[in-house]
Structure formats: structure tokens, C-alpha cells
Amino acid sequence: MYWIIKLDKSLAWLSKLCGVIACLAMILMAVNVFYDVVARYVFNDVSIAMQEMEWHLYSVVFLLGIPYALRTDGHVRVDVFYTRWGNKTKAWVNILGALIFVIPFAYLIGRYGYSFALDSFQMGEGSGDPGGLPHRWVIKAVIPLSAVFMATAGLNMVTYAIRVLSGEKEYVGEHSAGGLA
Amino acid sequence: QDTFTLKLAETWGPNFPIFGDATKSMAQMAEKMSNGRLKIRIDSANKHKAPLGVFDMVKAGQYDMGHSASYYWKGKVPNTLFFTSMPFGMTALEQYAWFYYDEGMDLMQEVYEPHNMLSFPGGNTGNQMGGWFRKEIKSLDDLKGLKMRIPGFAGEVFAEVGVNPTNIAPGELYTALERNTIDALEWVGPALDLRLGFHQIADYYYTGWHEPATELQFLINKRVWERLPADLQEILRVAMRTAAYDMLIHSQHENAKAWANIKQDYPNVQIKNFPDDVFQAMYDANQKLLKEAAGNNEQAARIVKSLEDYQRDSRAYTRISDNAYLNTMAEIE
Amino acid sequence: MIGMIMFGVALIMLMFGFPVAFTFGGVALVFGIYAEGMDLFAFMPYRIMSVMQNTVLMAVPLFIFMGVVLQRTKLAEQLLTSMGRLFGGLPGGLAISTILVGALLAASTGVVGASVVAMGLISLPVMLAHKYDKRLATGTICASGTLGQIVPPSIILIILGDVLGLPVGDLFRAAVGPGVLLIGLYIVYILVLTRLKPQTAPAMPKDDDSISRGKEIRDALLAIIPPLALIIVVLGSIFTGIATPTESSALGGIGAVVLALIYRQFSFKMVWDAAKDTVSVTAMVFAILIGATAFSMVFSYTGGDYLLEEWLLMLPGEQWGFIILAMLVILILGFFIDFVEISFIIVPILAPVAEALGINMLWFAILVAMNLQTSFLTPPFGFSLFYLKGVAPPNVRTIDIYKGIVPFILIQILVLALIVIFPEWFGMSSTY
Ligand code: NA
Ligand code: NA
Numbered sequence: 047m048y049w050i051i052k053l054d055k056s057l058a059w060l061s062k063l064c065g066v067i068a069c070l071a072m073i074l075m076a077v078n079v080f081y082d083v084v085a086r087y088v089f090n091d092v093s094i095a096m097q098e099m100e101w102h103l104y105s106v107v108f109l110l111g112i113p114y115a116l117r118t119d120g121h122v123r124v125d126v127f128y129t130r131w132g133n134k135t136k137a138w139v140n141i142l143g144a145l146i147f148v149i150p151f152a153y154l155i156g157r158y159g160y161s162f163a164l165d166s167f168q169m170g171e172g173s174g175d176p177g178g179l180p181h182r183w184v185i186k187a188v189i190p191l192s193a194v195f196m197a198t199a200g201l202n203m204v205t206y207a208i209r210v211l212s213g214e215k216e217y218v219g220e221h222s223a224g225g226l227a
Numbered sequence: 228q229d230t231f232t233l234k235l236a237e238t239w240g241p242n243f244p245i246f247g248d249a250t251k252s253m254a255q256m257a258e259k260m261s262n263g264r265l266k267i268r269i270d271s272a273n274k275h276k277a278p279l280g281v282f283d284m285v286k287a288g289q290y291d292m293g294h295s296a297s298y299y300w301k302g303k304v305p306n307t308l309f310f311t312s313m314p315f316g317m318t319a320l321e322q323y324a325w326f327y328y329d330e331g332m333d334l335m336q337e338v339y340e341p342h343n344m345l346s347f348p349g350g351n352t353g354n355q356m357g358g359w360f361r362k363e364i365k366s367l368d369d370l371k372g373l374k375m376r377i378p379g380f381a382g383e384v385f386a387e388v389g390v391n392p393t394n395i396a397p398g399e400l401y402t403a404l405e406r407n408t409i410d411a412l413e414w415v416g417p418a419l420d421l422r423l424g425f426h427q428i429a430d431y432y433y434t435g436w437h438e439p440a441t442e443l444q445f446l447i448n449k450r451v452w453e454r455l456p457a458d459l460q461e462i463l464r465v466a467m468r469t470a471a472y473d474m475l476i477h478s479q480h481e482n483a484k485a486w487a488n489i490k491q492d493y494p495n496v497q498i499k500n501f502p503d504d505v506f507q508a509m510y511d512a513n514q515k516l517l518k519e520a521a522g523n524n525e526q527a528a529r530i531v532k533s534l535e536d537y538q539r540d541s542r543a544y545t546r547i548s549d550n551a552y553l554n555t556m557a558e559i560e
Numbered sequence: 561m562i563g564m565i566m567f568g569v570a571l572i573m574l575m576f577g578f579p580v581a582f583t584f585g586g587v588a589l590v591f592g593i594y595a596e597g598m599d600l601f602a603f604m605p606y607r608i609m610s611v612m613q614n615t616v617l618m619a620v621p622l623f624i625f626m627g628v629v630l631q632r633t634k635l636a637e638q639l640l641t642s643m644g645r646l647f648g649g650l651p652g653g654l655a656i657s658t659i660l661v662g663a664l665l666a667a668s669t670g671v672v673g674a675s676v677v678a679m680g681l682i683s684l685p686v687m688l689a690h691k692y693d694k695r696l697a698t699g700t701i702c703a704s705g706t707l708g709q710i711v712p713p714s715i716i717l718i719i720l721g722d723v724l725g726l727p728v729g730d731l732f733r734a735a736v737g738p739g740v741l742l743i744g745l746y747i748v749y750i751l752v753l754t755r756l757k758p759q760t761a762p763a764m765p766k767d768d769d770s771i772s773r774g775k776e777i778r779d780a781l782l783a784i785i786p787p788l789a790l791i792i793v794v795l796g797s798i799f800t801g802i803a804t805p806t807e808s809s810a811l812g813g814i815g816a817v818v819l820a821l822i823y824r825q826f827s828f829k830m831v832w833d834a835a836k837d838t839v840s841v842t843a844m845v846f847a848i849l850i851g852a853t854a855f856s857m858v859f860s861y862t863g864g865d866y867l868l869e870e871w872l873l874m875l876p877g878e879q880w881g882f883i884i885l886a887m888l889v890i891l892i893l894g895f896f897i898d899f900v901e902i903s904f905i906i907v908p909i910l911a912p913v914a915e916a917l918g919i920n921m922l923w924f925a926i927l928v929a930m931n932l933q934t935s936f937l938t939p940p941f942g943f944s945l946f947y948l949k950g951v952a953p954p955n956v957r958t959i960d961i962y963k964g965i966v967p968f969i970l971i972q973i974l975v976l977a978l979i980v981i982f983p984e985w986f987g988m989s990s991t992y
Binding site: 241244271274275278283284287395399401403405407422423424428 | 722726
């Protein structure tokens with residue numbers, strides 16, 4: 047059991063790391079868009095590179111946000127039965143869901159995403175627009191990277207569920223978006 | 228005898244006029260001429276969701292064929308740029324002659340070959356319009372700092388003369404032009420521009436210089452091509468060539484019709500030529516950029532030389548034939 | 561046929577309560593591998609890439625960020641409760657305020673995920689704190705958060721303009737009337753409901769009984785000004801062309817932080833926490849989009865789109881029968897399939913028939929657009945409902961949201977019927 051707890055905590059740490067990077071990207075994106083509007087309107091200056099940076103950052107926000115939200119239980123569930131079930135049943139739903147849905151889904155996206163990014167790297171793909179960003183493979187590589195973390199977050203659902211089954215932890219209510227609203 | 232079903236991914240949405248019609252007519256011809264042995268199933272952008280992934284998908288064999296424009300791959304394989312249309316380049320007739328009777332086709336295969344694909348001319352839009360402007364361009368100064376949606380190589384030429392090329396999501400183009408977020412934009416020509424309603428919000432429609440003969444391409448995965456028996460290869464080749472030529476005619480027909488409509492319903496729209504100093508500056512910028520591109524690698528240098536040589540010779544004849552005729556007609560009309 | 565079975569299975573699997581996004585993705589995976597093999601999923605990176613490059617969707621995180629900051633700094637609460645106070649002893653004031661704020665947001669964005677979530681963050685906690693009926697509160701938010709689809713600028717209208725070959729400007733102008741009527745009827749509904757059942761939406765209590773009505777109104781107006789100014793800045797930046805609708809959402813987010821500075825609510829921790837909430841909610845929205853794109857990929861690559869085409873070709877060829885059945889088909893498909901698919905697959909099949917019948921295409925397009933915005937709200941797969949559930953507190957159940965939306969759907973069907981029967985009210989005609 048000790049090693050499960052340890053594994054659970056390490057996996058959770060990975061997802062949190064994704065969250066931190068996504069948060070940074072989120073703040074940078076808002077500043078980036080704001081800057082572009084001001085530069086265009088006030089200084090009549092447009093940079094395609096800065097405009098492309100907007101969607102690069104935005105992609106990081108959601109691609110790394112997805113594994114983070116798996117850890118915080120931020121992904122919306124249909125709660126017709128789920129909230130009425132006890133900890134054990136919830137644990138089994140989460141174990142089976144993670145093993146049948148999340149991990150295989152992440153595996154396929156990761157596998158095909160890897161060759162998608164690799165091909166772009168080998169061609170030296172960059173933007174086709176005037177003054178655009180080079181190295182398109184970097185942002186494409188975030189797709190398989192996100193898949194790797196989706197898989198570890200899926201495994202993390204399993205380790206947490208095992209801790210719940212052993213009675214050491216429990217699901218603290220259901221808190222979509224961390225009980226945001 | 229074996230039947231073959233090829234899957235084709237096109238960059239356009241379903242029912243996209245003219246471009247999409249070219250793909251459909253090619254598929255129909257191939258099927259009829261082969262007596263049903265060669266079937267082509269077309270998937271539009273709404274199905275594969277990757278309008279600009281056609282190159283990669285055909286390369287990887289996820290699709291057997293593609294229909295798109297070569298210059299979209301400029302960011303991936305820079306020398307694909309030259310096979311669509313170049314600013315101050317050839318007219319459709321001249322360019323088709325370069326493809327089919329000069330080096331055009333061989334050079335194009337040479338560029339696509341390392342990516343496991345064959346490429347064929349896939350239809351021409353004819354001369355594209357120079358774009359919609361909300362203010363008249365009277366001198367080079369009017370272009371300085373102008374915010375314009377203009378992608379690709381033409382965007383680089385515009386940037387050289389002081390324009391600010393600007394990215395705008397297609398879904399926001401109309402709003403951006405209407406509310407002066409941008410000052411100008413370039414799309415295709417009357418038939419396709421009419422659908423987006425730009426004529427309702429911009430008065431100045433400039434004549435073209437940047438895409439005198441936009442040629443689309445059919446792509447086919449090389450292994451798939453080699454698997455086809457010789458007769459089906461020939462049928463496919465003829466279907467592609469016929470569909471391509473037909474699209475040029477179709478473009479002319481639809482553009483003339485659409486332009487007549489715009490002229491009648493929107494008398495506010497004025498056709499303008501860029502002033503001479505603007506043209507000269509853009510021409511110089513274009514020569515400079517071409518030289519830079521040719522300086523970077525041997526293949527680009529060969530392609531640029533071939534294009535320039537052919538254009539020079541071919542244009543000399545165009546001038547004393549079609550050009551002379553149109554000029555004479557203009558004087559008596 | 562496999563596509564149809566897949567819908568049924570997805571519906572059942574959703575009931576187990578595993579996250580919606582991964583249920584969609586997982587069910588698609590099982591059916592996709594079974595029908596077409598693993599390599600079908602080589603298309604997934606392209607589909608994800610097309611979401612990444614769809615910069616209009618950037619408005620989702622940016623609007624959510626604005627909503628979270630307004631909520632964390634209590635400015636949203638101040639806006640809504642003050643607006644509610646203006647209604648004095650009238651019940652339903654908060655709900656009407658929510659609809660009005662939703663209408664303003666609708667005029668600034670056309671992205672549903674952005675406005676529903678932002679509205680959920682801004683007004684759901686306030687309405688619940690004031691003892692509003694959960695169903696009324698969630699229904700009001702989903703409906704007013706989805707107004708952005710019909711009130712221009714709107715993505716549905718732009719796509720329909722493209723598919724039907726109509727100028728976008730004409731569509732935008734034609735959609736204003738139906739949009740305004742919809743807003744008006746939502747408000748009338750709230751007024752009627754609260755007259756019949758005042759306990760569903762209690763009137764705002766006075767802070768202090770000794771305050772005169774005049775002073776109360778004055779205080780409320782003063783409190784409304786800052787957050788309202790922010791919304792006006794956002795809208796103004798679009799109308800004056802300073803920013804595109806997407807960019808304006810960044811102005812909103814930065815503007816909200818500036819407001820927080822002015823009101824001494826600013827701290828780096830507040831911004832960081834807001835970013836964390838934003839990332840979590842954004843991830844929820846985009847995971848659903850990615851799961852859904854896997855789902856629609858399997859649906860269409862297993863021939864579901866061809867099957868739909870076949871069925872549609874059997875519609876009757878006579879004007880009223882055609883219109884009524886076409887609207888029914890879109891409404892029913894809207895339960896299951898997302899609006900982009902409908903616009904691209906189904907509308908092109910219906911359009912030539914409509915044209916042959918001499919139907920005015922502008923009118924037809926507005927009918928389709930009205931119908932499609934309803935599809936965001938129809939249980940069980942209406943995306944707006946999932947999005948709101950994603951930011952709602954646990955005591956708001958999925959079923960509350962499903963039930964809460966029903967009256968609003970009925971209002972939308974009523975407006976749709978009015979446009980069908982009295983096109984001239986909206987400045988259109990049904991035929992050429
Ligand atoms: Na063009
Ligand atoms: Na809108």
C-alpha cells in the first residue's frame with residue numbers, strides 16, 4: 047500500500063505541474079492578445095509572430111489543462127446516479143473509466159500525435175505567413191505531450207481509487223471545477 | 228478486372244463552388260471512363276477537419292489523393308510555393324503551357340517526389356482580384372501602415388512596401404473589415420468574394436497582380452499510383468487534366484456572372500488599379516524576394532529561372548496576340 | 561447504422577457519471593477500433609490541431625478569465641444585486657438582470673462555451689444565494705448564455721452564410737429581430753412566472769429599511785457603473801473596430817484586473833487563483849470538444865453522414881410540409897449532433913430543395929439558425945447544459961438543469977413558429 051500512496055502522490059505532482067504551466071500560459075496569453083490590440087490600434091504595428099504566439103499559448107492552456115483538470119476532478123460528470131453512489135462504487139467507475147476510456151484514448155493520441163510532430167520536425171515546418179513563427183513542431187509536440195500527461199492522470203485516477211477502496215481516502219463530494227461557482 | 232476505390236481529401240468545404248466542382252467532375256469522369264473500375268470518394272474539410280493537413284495525410288497514406296493548392300505547403304516544403312501562382316507571374320494560358328509543354332510538370336514532380344507524392348495541375352481560378360479596400364490607394368504612402376489580411380508570399384511582397392499583413396480568423400473577416408479593425412483584405416475573385424459580402428462594406432475593388440493564375444493541385448500518394456494498372460493511370464491522368472481545364476472555364480463563367488450582379492446591385496463598388504509607383508515598388512520588392520528565395524537553394528534557383536525564362540518568351544507572344552487584340556478592342560468599344 | 565448504435569451506447573455510458581468528455585472519447589474509441597481499426601485515430605492529431613488553430617475559440621479562456629476575476633472580486637455580485645435592487649420589490653429582478661447581461665455578452669461574442677460559463681460564474685452563485693429556484697436559475701443562465709448564437713456576431717450565421725452562399729451582413733441584419741424578440745419573451749416569461757410563483761425568484765430585500773427608495777436607486781446605479789463600464793468597453797472595442805470579438809475578450813480580462821486594482825481587491829494571488837480556475841474550466845470545455853470530435857469522426861467515417869443524407873432525401877417536396885419536417889429533423893438531430901456538422905452535412909442537402917420550392921433563402925437560414933441555437937440547449941447532449949453543470953456547485957444536479965431549460969426551449973420553439981408564420985414581422989418574406 048505504501049508504494050501506491052507514493053505513486054499516487056508523484057502522479058498528482060505531474061498533473062499539478064501541467065496546471066502550473068497552463069496557468070502561466072493563460073496569463074501570458076491574455077497579456078499577449080492585449081498587447082497585440084494596443085500595438086495595432088495605438089502604434090499601428092502588427093506582428094504576425096506575436097499573433098501566432100496567441101494560439102500557441104492558447105493551445106498550451108487547454109492541452110495541459112486537460113490532465114490538470116483530471117486531477118482536480120474538474121471534468122463535468124452526469125450526476126444522475128453518481129452522487130448517490132458510495133465511495134466504493136465511485137472508485138470502480140473511475141478505475142474502469144480510466145482503464146477503458148482515458149488511458150487507451152491517451153495512448154492513441156500520443157502514438158499518432160508523435161508521428162504528427164515528428165514529421166513536422168523532419169520537414170523543418172514553419173509558418174507560411176510573412177514574419178510568422180518558425181519551428182511549428184514545437185507546438186505540435188504539445189499534442190503527444192498532453193497525451194502522456196493524460197495517461198499519467200488516468201493512472202492517477204486508478205491509484206487514487208485504490209486508496210479509496212482501501213478506506214484510506216474518500217471522494218469529497220463531487221466538485222466540478224473545484225467547486226468554483 | 229479489379230476495381231479501385233480511392234479516397235480523396237480536399238481542402239474545401241462540401242459544396243464549395245468551383246473548387247469543389249473540379250474535384251467532383253474529376254471523380255465522375257474517372258468513374259465513367261473506367262466503366263466503374265475506378266471510384267473516387269471525396270471527403271471535404273468538414274469530414275477530415277484538416278483543410279491544411281491534406282499534404283501530410285496524402286503523404287502518410289491516410290488518404291490516397293488530395294485536392295488543394297501547392298502554396299499552402301510553403302511553410303513545410305518551401306519550393307512547393309512556385310506551382311500555384313507567383314506575383315507578376317504568368318497568366319493561366321502561359322502557365323498551363325509551362326506545365327504541359329515545358330519543364331513545369333517535371334520540376335513539380337521533383338519537389339513532391341521526396342514526399343512520396345505525385346502532383347498534377349488541379350484547376351485554375353484565373354486572375355485573382357487584388358482585394359477589397361475601404362480607402363482608395365492613391366500613392367505608395369497610402370499603403371504604409373495599412374492593415375491588410377493577405378497571407379503567404381504576396382503578403383511578404385506587401386510587407387516590403389510598408390503594409391502590415393494581419394491575421395484574422397476567416398469567421399471574423401467580415402466584422403473586422405466592416406469595423407475598420409483591418410483596412411483591406413484579399414480573397415479570390417467576384418464569384419467567391421460575393422458570398423462573403425465584402426462588396427457591401429468596401430467600395431474599392433482592386434485589380435490583381437499577386438495571383439495572376441492560381442493553379443490548384445491534385446496530389447496522389449506514389450504507392451497508390453504505382454498500384455494502379457496502366458489504363459486506370461491514364462484514365463485518372465486525363466480526368467485530372469480535363470477537370471483542371473474545366474475549372475478555368477468555370478471560373479471565368481462564374482466570375483463574369485457575379486461581377487455583372489455586383490455592378491448592377493452595388494454601384495458603390497469601384498474598380499481600381501494600383502497607381503504606377505505602387506506597382507513599380509511591389510514589382511521591385513517581388514524581384515528582391517525571388518532573388519533571396521533563389522539564393523537559398525539550388526532547386527529554387529532552377530525553378531525561378533525556368534519560370535522567368537518561360538514567362539519572358541511566352542509573354543512576348545501574348546503581347547502581340549491576345550494583348551494586342553484586347554487593346555484594339557478597348558479603343559473602338 | 562453503427563453511428564446510431566454508438567449514440568445510444570454513449571447515452572447509457574454517460575449515466576455512470578464518468579467525465580462526459582472521456583465518455584464521448586472512449587465510446588468513440590471502442591466503436592472506431594471495432595469498425596475501422598486503430599489507424600482511424602491517426603486523424604485525431606489533425607482534429608486537435610484544427611481546434612488549436614481555431615483562434616475564435618480563444619474567446620473561451622479569455623471570457624472565462626474575465627468572469628472569474630469579476631466573481632472573485634465580488635464585482636459581478638455587485639452588478640447583479642444592484643441591478644436586482646433597481647426592480648425594487650418586484651420578484652425575478654436578478655433573473656431579468658442576468659438575461660440583460662447575457663444579451664450584452666451575446667452581442668460581444670458568438671462562442672457558446674465562453675458566454676455560458678462566464679454567465680454561470682457571474683450569476684449562478686448570486687441567484688442561489690438569494691434563494692432562487694435552481695431550475696429557474698440554471699435555465700435562465702443557459703438560455704441567455706446561448707443567445708450569442710443568434711445575436712450577431714454569431715458563428716452559426718457565418719457558417720450558414722458560407723454554406724448557403726448568402727452575404728453575412730444580410731444574415732446579421734435579419735437575425736436582430738428574432739434575437740430581440742427572444743430576449744423580450746425570456747423577460748416576459750420571468751415576469752409571468754414570478755407573478756404566479758413568487759417564491760421561485762424572491763425580490764431583493766432592502767439592505768436597510770430606513771433607506772428611501774430614491775437613495776436605494778441612486779446607490780444601485782452607482783454600484784452598477786464600474787462593471788457595466790467594463791462590459792461597455794468590451795462591446796465598444798468591437799463596435800469601433802479597435803478589437804475583433806475574440807480580442808475584445810482579452811480586453812475584458814485585463815479590464816477586470818484593472819477594476820480589481822481600483823477597488824483594492826487586487827493581489828497576485830487573486831490573479832493566480834483566477835488563472836487556475838480558468839485553466840480548469842477551459843480544460844473542461846475543450847476536453848468535451850475533443851471527445852466530441854472523436855465521436856463525430858467515428859460517426860462520419862463509419863458512414864453515418866451518408867445514411868443521414870439518404871434519409872433527408874425522403875423529405876416531401878411541397879413548401880409547408882417541407883419547412884415543418886425540415887425544422888423537426890434539424891431539431892431532433894440537434895439533440896445528438898453538433899451544429900457545425902448539421903450546417904455542413906444537412907443544410908446543403910435541404911438548401912437545393914428549398915430553393916426549388918421558391919423559398920426565400922435568407923428566411924430559411926434564420927429558421928435554421930434559430931433551430932441550431934436551440935440544439936445547444938436540448939437534453940441530453942446540449943453542450944450549454946454540460947458547460948453550466950461544469951461550473952455549478954454540487955447541489956445543482958444535472959437533472960435540475962435538464963428540467964430548468966424546458967420552458968426556455970418552448971419559448972424558442974414559439975419564436976421559431978412566429979418566424980415561420982409571420983415572416984413579415986421580422987422584415988422578411990417566406991418566398992421570393
Ligand atoms: Na487569394
Ligand atoms: Na453573438
